[in-house]
Amino acid sequence: MERFKNKVALITGGTNGMGFATAQKFINEGGKVIITGRSMETVDIAVSKLGPQAHGLVSNAGTMADVMQLRSEVEKYTDAIDLLFVNAGYGRFGGVEDVDEQHFDELFNMLVKGTFFTVQQVLPLMSAGGAIVLNTSFVTQRGTSNFSVYSAAKSAVQSFIKTFAAELAPRGIRVNGISPGHIRTNIFNNTGLNAEQIAVAIDNIIPTIPLKRQGEPEEIADAVLFLASVEATYIHGAELAVDAGMTAIEG
Numbered sequence: 001m002e003r004f005k006n007k008v009a010l011i012t013g014g015t016n017g018m019g020f021a022t023a024q025k026f027i028n029e030g031g032k033v034i035i036t037g038r039s040m041e042t043v044d045i046a047v048s049k050l051g052p053q054a055h056g057l058v059s060n061a062g063t064m065a066d067v068m069q070l071r072s073e074v075e076k077y078t079d080a081i082d083l084l085f086v087n088a089g090y091g092r093f094g095g096v097e098d099v100d101e102q103h104f105d106e107l108f109n110m111l112v113k114g115t116f117f118t119v120q121q122v123l124p125l126m127s128a129g130g131a132i133v134l135n136t137s138f139v140t141q142r143g144t145s146n147f148s149v150y151s152a153a154k155s156a157v158q159s160f161i162k163t164f165a166a167e168l169a170p171r172g173i174r175v176n177g178i179s180p181g182h183i184r185t186n187i188f189n190n191t192g193l194n195a196e197q198i199a200v201a202i203d204n205i206i207p208t209i210p211l212k213r214q215g216e217p218e219e220i221a222d223a224v225l226f227l228a229s230v231e232a233t234y235i236h237g238a239e240l241a242v243d244a245g246m247t248a249i250e251g
Contacts, residue, residue, distance in 0.1 A: 002030030003225070003229050003230065004029045004030050004228075004229075005029075006031075007030070007031040007082040007083065008032045008033070008034070008082050008083075009022075009026045009031055009032070009034070010084050010085070011023050011033055011034070011083075011085045012035075012036045012059070012061055012085070012087050012114075012118060013087040014033070014035025014037065014046065014056075015037035015043055015045070017183070017217050018180065018217045018220040018221065019035065020035070020217070021216075021220065022087070022220070022221040023035050024050060025218070025222070026083070027054065031082075032054070032078075033050065033053065034054070034056070034057060034074055034077055034078070035055075035056050035057070036056070036057045036059040036061075037056065037057075037059075038059075038060045039058065043056035043058055055077045057073045057074070059073065061089065061110050061111075061114030062106060062110030064117065067117045067118055067121060068117065070118060078125070080125055080126075081125040081126050082129070082228075083131050083132075083133070083228040084118075084131070085135070085224055086115050086118050086132070086133070088110070088114060089110055090110075091150050092149070093146045094146055095145070096148055099149055107150055107153045108153050110153075111150075111154060111156070115134060115160060116160065119160070123173075127171075127172070127173075128173065129172060129173075130172075130173045130174070131173070131174045131176070131227060131228040132173060132175045133177065133224050133227050135177070136154050136158045136161070136179045136180075136239060138181045138241065140154050140158050141247040142247065157177075158179075158239065161175055161237060161238075161239055162237050165236050169236065174235065176227045176236065176237065176239065177239040177240070178223050178239070179239050179240065179242065179243060179247070180220050180242050181215055181242065181244050182205055182209055182243075182244075183214060183216070183217060183220060184217065185217060209244050209245075209246060210244050211244035215242065220242055226240075227240065
């Protein structure tokens with residue numbers, strides 16, 4: 001099946017995890033991808049794995065200078081984007097009494113400003129039939145200790161789904177979101193925990209998941225590509241939960 005033959009996707013944060021899995025599957029279905037990452041090393045490694053249908057850009061979603069250059073960098077490879085998956089980001093967590101201004105600004109700059117201005121910069125490359133997918137999180141639906149800043153930032157991204165959808169409907173550009181649950185990614189890498197502590201944290205999380213396992217990045221990729229496909233042409237302004245029932249079922 002080649003649902004995305006002759007289509008081009010821009011995937012921010014595409015060097016690993018959900019973004020990389022989405023890039024792989026998009027290519028496997030006939031498309032070409034441009035991925036972004038925060039370092040040349042990780043971008044080069046990812047592109048080498050993805051193959052000749054992929055190009056990579058060094059761009060940090062938390063750095064406005066990078067975001068404002070995104071369109072001109074993308075235009076080195078294409079003049080049209082069919083799918084924009086705004087995926088770049090990571091988690092930092094802390095209690096209300098422990099969070100400082102740097103922590104707060106880091107997450108809001110990356111997740112909120114980065115998302116908004118990425119969409120703004122890429123829009124001129126998108127036309128009717130294009131799809132934008134924003135990456136939110138199940139934490140916007142639950143109160144979780146130590147997640148106050150991360151949850152607030154993801155809630156802002158969640159609000160963009162509906163406001164962008166209202167604004168872009170006349171242009172025929174669909175906007176939707178995916179809300180991942182606990183996915184097997186590197187989200188804990190910026191928490192200051194060592195490998196053993198991360199393993200313990202994951203062991204404690206598993207029993208709270210209705211399906212008793214973490215999701216795989218490929219399962220998020222399947223949802224993103226569904227929202228970008230012809231099978232979803234009447235889905236607009238929606239948020240698809242891919243969370244094993246975390247927001248619907250008491251653990």
